[in-house]
Structures are given as structure tokens and as C-alpha cells.
Amino acid sequence: MVDISTTIGSLRIKNPTMLASGIMDEDAGSMHRMIRSGAGAIVTKSIGLHAREGYPNPTVLELEYGLLNAMGLPNPGIDAYEDELQLLKKSRVPIIGSIYGATPDEFARLADTMQHCGAAAVELNVSCPHAKHYGMEVGCDTQLLYKIVTAVTEQVTIPVFVKISPNVTNIVEIASAAEQGNADAIVAINTVKAMKIDLETRQPILANKTGGYSGRAIKPIGVRCIYDLAQHIKLPLIGVGGITTGQDAVEYFMAGASAVQLGSAVYYRGPDVFRAVCTELKDWMSAHGYTNVSQLVGAALP
Numbered sequence: 001m002v003d004i005s006t007t008i009g010s011l012r013i014k015n016p017t018m019l020a021s022g023i024m025d026e027d028a029g030s031m032h033r034m035i036r037s038g039a040g041a042i043v044t045k046s047i048g049l050h051a052r053e054g055y056p057n058p059t060v061l062e063l064e065y066g067l068l069n070a071m072g073l074p075n076p077g078i079d080a081y082e083d084e085l086q087l088l089k090k091s092r093v094p095i096i097g098s099i100y101g102a103t104p105d106e107f108a109r110l111a112d113t114m115q116h117c118g119a120a121a122v123e124l125n126v127s128c129p130h131a132k133h134y135g136m137e138v139g140c141d142t143q144l145l146y147k148i149v150t151a152v153t154e155q156v157t158i159p160v161f162v163k164i165s166p167n168v169t170n171i172v173e174i175a176s177a178a179e180q181g182n183a184d185a186i187v188a189i190n191t192v193k194a195m196k197i198d199l200e201t202r203q204p205i206l207a208n209k210t211g212g213y214s215g216r217a218i219k220p221i222g223v224r225c226i227y228d229l230a231q232h233i234k235l236p237l238i239g240v241g242g243i244t245t246g247q248d249a250v251e252y253f254m255a256g257a258s259a260v261q262l263g264s265a266v267y268y269r270g271p272d273v274f275r276a277v278c279t280e281l282k283d284w285m286s287a288h289g290y291t292n293v294s295q296l297v298g299a300a301l302p
Helices: 028-036 078-086 104-116 142-155 171-180 216-230 246-255 264-269 273-287
Strands: 006-008 011-013 017-019 041-043 060-062 067-069 095-099 121-125 160-164 185-188 192-195 210-214 237-240 259-262
Touching (some): 028 041, 095 104, 185 216, 237 246, 246 273, 259 264
Parallel strands (some): 017 041, 041 095, 121 160
16 A cells, blocks of 8 residues: 655645645635645745735736746735634644744744644745745845744744745755754745746836746756755755646655645646645556655655
8 A cells, every 4th residue: 555644844744745835825715625625735825914915917927838926925914814724723634824024023923823823834935036025035044044943943833844945056055044943844946036028018027027937847946956955954855846747746755855835736737636646646656666655755865
């Protein structure tokens, strides 16, 4: 029998697929739908201390091999979002609260509220490529990141995940700062900073000009980042970027990931993509003589 359950720190997940932040996680209803579709865990949209409107349209484009977006972290603020989290307290899968902020105190306060509302873990979004003051500026400063992670881990008892950016040259140093702050896992990667120009108007199409690129095109980047991190970081790794099939998940596992997050795959294959990926993963493992996901983790490492 093939066992595809996995463990990230103290968090036990029935299957290694998670819904990535920002996709079908605006309210309890959409998250319940993803749970029914077979996701092993749900990551909420990124929530801040206060409501944020986000950027004007256009905010999302479908390109040749993926999606380009610049939403601007729109959210109702943590106080309003508590109502949605309360409706998920009895969820049969872990709910991971994604949070963003600018200071250690903001992150700590948000994490505390997420824990109070029943979140099984928190994911620190310190890597949004298009949100000024709340994105890469936070996650690229290793000293600030260390202080943020330390503040959060001292505030809460639930696992703390840190989502980092591929748009840097020192990704191992950034992950190391999170590790030194006692993070429980590293999530890699966030979207790749990109742009699309309209040839007729000679202007960037997105209202924000630049955005984050996701989908199949960034999978090799995500796999490379996980592979690099796995050789220097002792924490569990969660792979994100371009995962749409069970074979994609296997590649991330072999690079060193213990779980994967799916985002754009929901757009391309529909909500049932979680169940489909799990079936494809089991079939591949059975055909190749594997009985447990842990046997795949890091199989490609030197």
C-alpha cells in the first residue's frame, strides 16, 4: 500500500498537496470547496492588520505558459477575516494562516490572532514581488527577517512557515536567517517578478506595471531553489511553482521538498486537481516501487 501522508514539523498532513495562498481562499466557502476537492491543507490568502484594497485592474493576465498577476495584497484585515476563520475551526484538514506585515510586532500580532482563530500553522509572506513595504523588501533583509521570525516563534506555539522569494541571489542566506529565528519550515518559491507590454499602446498591461509570474514556466526555477536549499537548510521544505501533475510533485520531492503547494493548477485543471495529483502520485510511486513519500524526499541530492 502506498502512503502519501507527510509531516512538516509537528503538522501531520494526510496528503502532501496544499492550496497555495491567494487562490480560492478568500472566504470560508471557497476554502471548504478546496477541502472537498482533496487538498491536504489550505493556506489562506495573505492577511494584514488592516484592510487593503489592492491595485486597480488589470491585475491578472494569462500568458503563454502561466499567469501574471499584481493584485496588491487585497484583504479585509485580520479583524474582519476572523469571521471566516471561525467557520473553519472544525475543518478536517489543517488551515494555515498566511500573514504579511512590515515589522516584527505586526507579524507577531497577526500570528497570535491566527492561532487564536484555530489556524494549525502560520505562513509568513515576506516575498510578494509587487507589494511595496510588505514584500521582498522585508524578505530580502536577513536581519529584519530574523527579528520577524523570532518575534513570531516566541509569540505562538503553532508551526511557523516562511515563504521566500526566487527574485534574489542569496536565497540560502535568507532561508538561513529564518532557520536561525526558529522557523519550522521554508516555503519556496513565491512568484517570479515579470512584466508584459502591450505592443499597440507601448505600455505595460498590468496597472502596477510589474507582477508575479506563476505556472508551468517557473517550475524549473522552483525545483532549483528547493534543490539548493535542501543542501544547506535542515528545515522541512515546501515546494511551490508550476506543479500541475503528480510527476511534477515527484520532481519537487526528489529535489528535497516534503510537501507541495498548488495554485495556478487550480486554474488549469480545476478544483479537483488535488485529487488528480494525489492519484497520479500514487500511481507513479506504485509503478516505481515506492511505498512512502519520505522515500522520495531528497532522492536527487548528491
